[in-house]
Amino acid sequence: xxxxxxxxxxxxxxxxxxxxxxxxxxxxxxxxxxxxxxxxxxxxxxxxxxxxxxxxxxxxxxxxxxxxxxxxxxxxxxxxxxxxxxxxxxxxxxxxxxxxxxxxxxxxxxxxxxxxxxxxxxxxxxxxxxxxxxxxxxxxxxxx
Numbered sequence: 647x648x649x650x651x652x653x654x655x656x657x658x659x660x661x662x663x664x665x666x667x668x669x670x671x672x673x674x675x676x677x678x679x680x681x682x683x684x685x686x687x688x689x690x691x692x693x694x695x696x697x698x699x700x701x702x703x704x705x706x707x708x709x710x711x712x713x714x715x716x717x718x719x720x721x722x723x724x725x726x727x728x729x730x731x732x733x734x735x736x737x738x739x740x741x742x743x744x745x746x747x748x749x750x751x752x753x754x755x756x757x758x759x760x761x762x763x764x765x766x767x768x769x770x771x772x773x774x775x776x777x778x779x780x781x782x783x784x785x786x787x788x789x790x
Contacts, residue, residue, distance in 0.1 A: 652720015
């Protein structure tokens with residue numbers, strides 16, 4: 647089960663990383679304009695422009711690094727407390743906190759549409775599911 651989980655998390659996180667890299671170099675999908683892209687994928691800004699490309703690329707690198715931890719632990723059975731389980735646990739906490747925070751009063755309650763609806767229906771549930779997957783990878787049994 648751990649190899650399937652590791653590969654699945656790696657695949658999903660890699661797609662997310664590629665999408666952020668695409669936005670970093672000026673890509674607009676799934677929107678037609680930059681302002682629409684901001685409203686669709688960020689939603690919590692007064693700006694009509696995307697963050698600097700370097701910021702999006704940094705997010706892409708961090709997301710891909712998280713994917714690598716999932717692959718190393720789940721698919722290849724790398725089992726180190728310091729170099730595998732603790733980083734996966736930290737990633738799980740971050741993902742779960744982000745997913746839960748979206749449903750609490752605060753910043754996300756002021757998000758613009760269509761982000762607000764997409765976040766409530768798709769983004770946050772997916773982030774929560776990934777958080778649970780990272781927690782399972784961090785806490786799961788050693789498979790050797």
